[in-house]
Amino acid sequence: MEKEKGILFVLSGPSGVGKGTVRQRLFEHNTDLHYSISMTTRQIREGETDGIDYFFKSREEFEALVEQGELLEYAQYVDNYYGTPKSYVTDMINAGKDVFLEIEVQGAIQVKERFPEGVFIFLSPPSLNELKNRIVNRGTETDDLVKNRLKEAQNEIRLMHAYDYVVVNDQVDHAVEKVQAIVKSEHCKRERVENIYKKILEDESLC
Amino acid sequence: MEKEKGILFVLSGPSGVGKGTVRQRLFEHNTDLHYSISMTTRQIREGETDGIDYFFKSREEFEALVEQGELLEYAQYVDNYYGTPKSYVTDMINAGKDVFLEIEVQGAIQVKERFPEGVFIFLSPPSLNELKNRIVNRGTETDDLVKNRLKEAQNEIRLMHAYDYVVVNDQVDHAVEKVQAIVKSEHCKRERVENIYKKILEDESLC
Numbered sequence: 046m047e048k049e050k051g052i053l054f055v056l057s058g059p060s061g062v063g064k065g066t067v068r069q070r071l072f073e074h075n076t077d078l079h080y081s082i083s084m085t086t087r088q089i090r091e092g093e094t095d096g097i098d099y100f101f102k103s104r105e106e107f108e109a110l111v112e113q114g115e116l117l118e119y120a121q122y123v124d125n126y127y128g129t130p131k132s133y134v135t136d137m138i139n140a141g142k143d144v145f146l147e148i149e150v151q152g153a154i155q156v157k158e159r160f161p162e163g164v165f166i167f168l169s170p171p172s173l174n175e176l177k178n179r180i181v182n183r184g185t186e187t188d189d190l191v192k193n194r195l196k197e198a199q200n201e202i203r204l205m206h207a208y209d210y211v212v213v214n215d216q217v218d219h220a221v222e223k224v225q226a227i228v229k230s231e232h233c234k235r236e237r238v239e240n241i242y243k244k245i246l247e248d249e250s251l252c
Numbered sequence: 253m254e255k256e257k258g259i260l261f262v263l264s265g266p267s268g269v270g271k272g273t274v275r276q277r278l279f280e281h282n283t284d285l286h287y288s289i290s291m292t293t294r295q296i297r298e299g300e301t302d303g304i305d306y307f308f309k310s311r312e313e314f315e316a317l318v319e320q321g322e323l324l325e326y327a328q329y330v331d332n333y334y335g336t337p338k339s340y341v342t343d344m345i346n347a348g349k350d351v352f353l354e355i356e357v358q359g360a361i362q363v364k365e366r367f368p369e370g371v372f373i374f375l376s377p378p379s380l381n382e383l384k385n386r387i388v389n390r391g392t393e394t395d396d397l398v399k400n401r402l403k404e405a406q407n408e409i410r411l412m413h414a415y416d417y418v419v420v421n422d423q424v425d426h427a428v429e430k431v432q433a434i435v436k437s438e439h440c441k442r443e444r445v446e447n448i449y450k451k452i453l454e455d456e457s458l459c
Contacts, residue, residue: 167442169449202450210440211449226436233417233430235374242376242418243409 049241051142052231053134053160054078056224057153058168059198060122061180063214065098067168068147070221078145078228079137083152084116087125090185100130117159120151123193127152134160143228150201157207164231166224167208171215173198256448258345259438260367261285262353263431264360265375266405267329268387270421272305274375275354277428285352285435286344290359291323294332297392307337324366327358330400334359350435357408364414371438373431374415378422380405 058064072080084100086107095101102110107126110116119128127149137144146156157165170176176198180191205211210227214220231237265271279287291307293314302308309317314333318326326335334356344351353363364372377383383405387398412418417434421427438444 166440205442205446205449208442210437211442211445212440213449223436223440226433227440229430229433230417230437233373233419233434235412235415235418238418239412242412242420 048141049232049237051138051140051144052228052237053138053144053146053156053163054224054228054231055146055148055153055156055163055165056168057146057148057150057165057208058214059170059176059201060149060194061176061183061198062168062170063179063217063220064147064168066217067214067220067224068145070217071145071224074221075225075228078143081129081133081137081144081146083146083148084110084119084128084130085125087127102126118148118152118155120149120155122149122151122197123190129156150204154204154207164210164227165208166210166212166227167205168220169202169205169211169213170198171213255348256439256444258347258349258351259435259444260341260345260351260353260363260370261431261435261438262355262360262363262370262372263375264353264355264357264372264415265421266377266383266408267356267401268383268390268405269375269377270386270424270427271354271375273424274421274427274431275352277424278352278431281428282432282435285350288336288341288344288351288353290353290355291317291326291335291337292332294334309333325355325359325362327356327362329356329358329404330397336363357411361411361414371417371434372415373417373419373434374412375427376409376412376418376420377405378420 056064056068072078082100084102084107086102086104089095089101093099104126107128111119115131116128117131117134119126129146129148129152134144153165156163173195177191177195180186180194186194212220212223263271263275279285289307291309291314293309293311296302296308311333314335317323322338323335324338324341326333336353336355336359341351360372363370380402384398384402387393387401393401419427419430
């Protein structure tokens with residue numbers, strides 16, 4: 046029987062919307078997804094671990110990897126680079142395994158150009174006011190950075206049309222359930238499984 | 253805020269695949285779906301109730317309703333008519349409620365012509381042999397009818413391309429979980445919610 050390929054799921058959305066929290070909760074329940082760890086030049090935050098939350102690199106290291114074509118996508122956001130190592134994703138997909146990316150909006154748009162068959166999920170704040178509260182409460186940003194992030198968020202919400210799904214992060218549990226439903230239902234998409242099940246027709250001995 | 257319309261979900265597939273069992277189990281867990289009861293001229297089976305499992309009608313009654321344009325779809329299968337009363341479905345959708353139809357394949361194709369925005373789920377047997385076993389074990393069909401049903405099933409599997417999703421009914425619980433995931437994820441489809449969430453952009457007072 047023809048083997049089904051894995052699916053690339055991309056969770057993205059404005060900075061501060063809660064992508065990391067949704068991703069963490071999702072992976073507590075779901076062992077069939079393979080998380081692709083991003084690479085970044087931003088400073089490591091308290092509680093984060095290199096090689097688990099991100100691969101933390103210097104600007105020089107990151108730019109060298111871009112030159113070598115080793116990144117599936119990369120983006121500069123505020124003053125930092127974020128990117129996705131390429132080979133991990135393509136190897137998994139071809140082996141029939143699902144890959145899950147949690148990345149910034151600029152990166153997601155690049156991945157869509159290279160992997161239009163991926164499934165793109167936009168994690169949206171319930172409102173811009175709520176997003177502002179979350180960024181301010183994180184307590185790691187200056188007033189100017191908060192302002193920049195909100196402007197960026199508005200621009201990013203305008204890119205929603207490039208996505209397949211919109212999940213509002215009003216409550217983390219609800220958002221996680223929706224992402225899980227998207228993962229499950231995408232595996233039932235007719236265009237993904239049609240060729241496999243048409244094999245049923247080859248069994249003509251019955252009639 | 254603009255109100256989201258309801259979604260029409262159509263569960264269909266070959267006779268004997270287990271559509272009724274999946275539908276029953278689904279409705280034990282899910283109260284947000286509104287089941288549209290079909291109309292049929294086939295004989296009532298043991299354990300079935302008129303007005304709950306189907307509206308059971310004579311051929312004469314059924315044909316009169318077709319003439320009056322009161323059916324969203326209807327089909328003749330083996331020697332019986334099956335159909336869907338129209339007004340219930342359209343009223344629910346417009347009121348923002350989801351409607352769930354469980355119908356034969358010929359009916360589903362008609363509904364697709366009239367409601368292309370519906371979500372069409374093909375419930376597939378794991379194999380034709382398994383389908384044969386299920387029909388034979390039901391014990392209500394003659395050998396000739398079993399043969400007819402299997403030929404019909406092969407023709408119906410060829411119509412799979414008209415559907416949005418394929419759910420294999422290998423285990424009822426798995427099939428039900430997949431249908432539930434489809435229902436949840438369809439409400440996250442970007443094209444359904446984009447206009448609603450773009451309202452977020454109207455809140456410009458922050459920047």
